[in-house]
Amino acid sequence: MGRTRAWAEHTAWGAVAMLAGLDADWLGATQTSRLRQSLRELTEVDELLTRTRDRAQVHTFEAHRAALPQLRQVVALSNTRTLGLTDAVDASRDGYLAASDLDNVSRDLSLRADPAGPVTLRVTGFDFEQVRALVDTSVVAALDAATSTDPRVRGVGHRVLAESLEAYR
Template identity: 45%
Template sequence: MRLLGVAEAAERLGVSTRQVQHLVANGELRRVARGVVDEASVERLIAVRGGSHRRAWSEATAWGAVAILSGSDADWMGERQRSRVRARLRELSAIDLVDRARGRADVTRYRAHSSAGKYLVAELVYPVGAAAASLGLANTTNIDGYLAVDEVAGVVSRHGLTPDEEGRVSLRATTMDLDRVRDLSKRSVVLAAMDLAESLDVRERRAGLEAIERALEAFRD
């Protein structure tokens, strides 16, 4: 694990130390000890936000954007909200969309024993696994999936997961109905691409951003 002091993290992110503390409190940066954060979490936030300091959309709006781009109705939002999201999707770049939609889930990354993989995947909605081949990532070994907020502790305990920003397991805790999440993961590669675009792996991030850009171009046509 590589460590950074709060002041250096603030300098890299282009924000104040108070804002770094706020990012830690929101779970967007991982605190290791008093005044110290995990460098990988800083690098990931820089990659996801692309230099932007805008607030993320609410969870419902973020999922609405994913749904609309995937060809779904996003019927948990009112028509006026859906209209606003459609208008924003016509304006945003792939990087901007990844930044704004990061609030769809709270992401924690873990290190896991190699034997945990297939059992862990069975408990998650796993968009990347289903779409990896079509995104040119058939050999990915990372596990990146969604689960309900109240299921996280149990999954971590059962599979002996250890928090690690550079670990191969990403658990995305959401309050969105998992049947809806599962449906969106089957409708298109958009959700998998959004997840990949948050990766520190250059190949995965590029594949995700390119797929999102194609989806945005198709939406605008």
């Protein structure tokens, strides 16, 4: 068996939309049909995670606590409450940011790249208005949760994604 290829960014966001029961009107008819078929054939959450990994590039940063409220204003935060999880109350932030804004935000808020940093920015070049609409869905929250370092959160993400795939079939 060969390696599973990730979908292109716009296709990955299309899969998110479809699993969330929304239209992916940025995809053509043929691409939509192929993606529907692929989603129906997916049975493993890990394969879905691999396929959708290029929806955004993950960057981690260290940030001063004074920057955290400002970050909340500029990033689209996953809605973990849709998974039955509470929002983080510590100094961590995890959200989506338009690729065109990364340099300005990191400079203006004095973010410092740090692989173990508490700030995770999922940077995407896809139409950010579409991203904002999709980030509020349980599918995006589950995709993000399924890659968490916290085993409990990761388990919740896997369970929700498995349920989403099953419901889509």
